[in-house]
Amino acid sequence: MNDRLIRTVLWGTAAVAxxxxxxxxxxxxxxxxxxxxxxxxxxxDLSALQTLQAQGERHERMVAAFEGLENPHPESLxxxxxxxxxxxxxxxxxxxxxxxIPGWTARRAEVNFSNVRYDRLAEFIAMLESKRPPxxxxxxxxxxxxxxxxxxxVRLALESLDKTK
Amino acid sequence: MAVISxxxxxxxxxxxxxxxxxxxxxxxxxxRTRGRVNCTPVDGAAPALAADVAxxxxxxxxxxxxRESLTHWLDAPFPSMAKAQRIFPTLMDIRLPFxxxxxxxxxxxxxxxxxxNARLLAxxxxxxxxxxxxAALEAMGVDAAVLDQEGLALWTQSLHEMxxxxxxxxxxxxxxxxxxxxxxxDRMTIALGRSEEFLAAYGxxxxxxxxASRFLQATLGTVxxxxxxxxxxxxxxxxxxxEALYRELAAKWPxxxxxxxxxxxxxxxxxxxxxxxxxxxxxxLRTGRFTHPSVTRIRRRSALTTAxxxxxxxxxxxxxxxxxxxxxxxxEAQVQSALTRISSQISGLDKPPKGNELLVARRAFQAGSxxxxxxARAFEPSLTLxxxxxxxxxxxHGLRFGGLTxxxxxxxxxxxxxxxxxxxxxSSWLEREGHPNKLERREALAEEKVRFTISPVKAP
Numbered sequence: 001m002n003d004r005l006i007r008t009v010l011w012g013t014a015a016v017a018x019x020x021x022x023x024x025x026x027x028x029x030x031x032x033x034x035x036x037x038x039x040x041x042x043x044x045d046l047s048a049l050q051t052l053q054a055q056g057e058r059h060e061r062m063v064a065a066f067e068g069l070e071n072p073h074p075e076s077l078x079x080x081x082x083x084x085x086x087x088x089x090x091x092x093x094x095x096x097x098x099x100x101i102p103g104w105t106a107r108r109a110e111v112n113f114s115n116v117r118y119d120r121l122a123e124f125i126a127m128l129e130s131k132r133p134p135x136x137x138x139x140x141x142x143x144x145x146x147x148x149x150x151x152x153x154v155r156l157a158l159e160s161l162d163k164t165k
Numbered sequence: 166m167a168v169i170s171x172x173x174x175x176x177x178x179x180x181x182x183x184x185x186x187x188x189x190x191x192x193x194x195x196x197r198t199r200g201r202v203n204c205t206p207v208d209g210a211a212p213a214l215a216a217d218v219a220x221x222x223x224x225x226x227x228x229x230x231x232r233e234s235l236t237h238w239l240d241a242p243f244p245s246m247a248k249a250q251r252i253f254p255t256l257m258d259i260r261l262p263f264x265x266x267x268x269x270x271x272x273x274x275x276x277x278x279x280x281x282n283a284r285l286l287a288x289x290x291x292x293x294x295x296x297x298x299x300a301a302l303e304a305m306g307v308d309a310a311v312l313d314q315e316g317l318a319l320w321t322q323s324l325h326e327m328x329x330x331x332x333x334x335x336x337x338x339x340x341x342x343x344x345x346x347x348x349x350x351d352r353m354t355i356a357l358g359r360s361e362e363f364l365a366a367y368g369x370x371x372x373x374x375x376x377a378s379r380f381l382q383a384t385l386g387t388v389x390x391x392x393x394x395x396x397x398x399x400x401x402x403x404x405x406x407x408e409a410l411y412r413e414l415a416a417k418w419p420x421x422x423x424x425x426x427x428x429x430x431x432x433x434x435x436x437x438x439x440x441x442x443x444x445x446x447x448x449x450l451r452t453g454r455f456t457h458p459s460v461t462r463i464r465r466r467s468a469l470t471t472a473x474x475x476x477x478x479x480x481x482x483x484x485x486x487x488x489x490x491x492x493x494x495x496x497e498a499q500v501q502s503a504l505t506r507i508s509s510q511i512s513g514l515d516k517p518p519k520g521n522e523l524l525v526a527r528r529a530f531q532a533g534s535x536x537x538x539x540x541a542r543a544f545e546p547s548l549t550l551x552x553x554x555x556x557x558x559x560x561x562h563g564l565r566f567g568g569l570t571x572x573x574x575x576x577x578x579x580x581x582x583x584x585x586x587x588x589x590x591x592s593s594w595l596e597r598e599g600h601p602n603k604l605e606r607r608e609a610l611a612e613e614k615v616r617f618t619i620s621p622v623k624a625p
Contacts, residue, residue, distance in 0.1 A: 039493070042501060049508060059540060125549045136543055141569070141571075144567050
């Protein structure tokens with residue numbers, strides 16, 4: 001009787017285990033595609049997020065470079081123009097500073113030369129961009145002089161970053 | 166023809182075949198090696214036999230004599246063996262002089278022949294004969310797990326040791342007839358067949374030619390064109406004892422006399438061989454309540470092993486599935502955690518909405534990108550380089566710039582050239598330098614120059 005009970009229990013358990021195993025396997029096979037697709041989507045999102053994160057870290061490094069400046073304020077543009085082109089007339093027009101990230105503003109200005117040599121212009125731009133923080137040229141418009149030669153009217157749109165605190 | 170094993174396939178390779186009748190006992194020890202059985206005569210009274218069998222190292226096989234049992238061919242109205250087995254008692258009952266419920270039986274052959282009917286060959290013995298045989302063997306110290314049927318054993322062993330020369334004949338009903346005659350001290354048993362097909366068997370207490378002749382007459386009718394007399398048994402040793410019997414039989418049923426090698430152990434060899442090797446016409450009349458405990462144990466163990474294998478397979482499947490799902494869930498959780506963390510970092514949200522982590526992060530990033538732009542611009546290549554390169558290239562291509570505007574990498578130039586091609590070359594150079602552009606030209610006849618405008622276009 002005991003032996004019979006053991007056999008009955010064993011066969012019953014075997015049948016349940018096998019049925020459960022087959023059922024689970026069928027379910028897994030059916031869901032495998034959906035699970036894989038879901039994981040693939042998440043991995044793709046993660047990759048895109050990691051790209052954004054890397055860009056963000058790059059931005060932070062850029063900010064850190066500016067934060068590390070001894071004097072995080074741009075030099076006076078009219079003074080720079082005067083020192084580069086003594087005796088020449090150049091119009092310097094400043095624009096409203098624009099806040100960027102907390103603690104920093106973007107300063108913009110326009111410099112108009114009525115008659116400047118191109119080579120001296122290039123030197124001037126190089127000098128502006130060598131400052132720390134630099135004055136970066138966002139736009140450069142040149143109109144050649146009617147007299148010819150490497151001389152012309154020049155309008156420069158410039159931008160720099162200024163720490164406000 | 167069905168191939169049956171009378172004894173469950175097991176690790177046992179040794180079988181003692183016991184030809185026991187009255188006080189005589191002829192025993193061989195059969196050993197199965199590479200699909201063949203080698204038989205050696207042994208002393209049936211030796212304690213080694215009982216010890217081997219009791220320890221499980223060997224199995225013993227005896228048989229019910231032909232006079233204690235019978236074999237019978239039946240036609241079944243079904244081609245299915247399972248159905249035929251179910252209705253066998255009903256089919257057989259009407260052919261027996263005693264109730265089938267008082268008999269042990271075994272199906273030795275089943276052939277459907279491709280038609281709607283089937284043929285069954287059954288070996289049947291009364292319970293009292295089975296009990297008597299088992300008791301007789303036990304009294305000799307033989308615990309036989311297999312109780313074979315004498316007629317079938319003689320027939321298959323004769324074909325095994327002395328195959329029919331031409332094999333199966335092309336048509337049923339033709340082919341040589343073989344009569345296997347076992348002559349012992351207290352009996353004569355005849356097994357009769359045509360080609361390899363067993364037809365019938367007969368047993369008698371004495372070797373009387375008339376009885377044999379009547380049996381042949383009833384089974385065959387007329388004298389077949391090809392007939393063999395093959396003798397075996399203790400009385401066939403030396404041929405002389407059976408020659409008298411043979412001469413009388415051959416007078417009515419002429420055929421050459423053949424004697425099996427080692428005729429005295431022939432039946433014992435047959436029992437050992439049939440118990441160790443699966444083959445045709447096997448049977449074991451220890452069925453039902455007579456089933457040997459070792460057979461029951463083997464079958465039970467086999468069933469338990471099968472159940473255990475199913476259980477193991479089921480557990481393996483369950484375990485494998487669970488492990489896979491857990492691994493997939495863990496991986497997904499890891500990725501989700503990273504998604505939430507990075508999205509939260511970028512967007513500033515504590516808990517970005519699940520499934521939209523990238524969306525909220527992108528929006529936050531784009532919203533803030535304007536604020537970062539001045540810092541990014543500060544690290545871009547200087548416009549000075551572009552200006553210098555443009556002026557130098559213009560000079561090299563012989564162009565005179567009237568106006569030049571650089572903004573966000575885009576170049577707008579208007580000017581004049583000496584000829585048409587110079588503008589083309591300059592425009593191509595600009596393209597190569599990463600400034601996609603559109604070139605418009607027109608002749609300025611008064612100046613003998615080509616006026617051109619190069620304007621920026623967005624890259625595709």
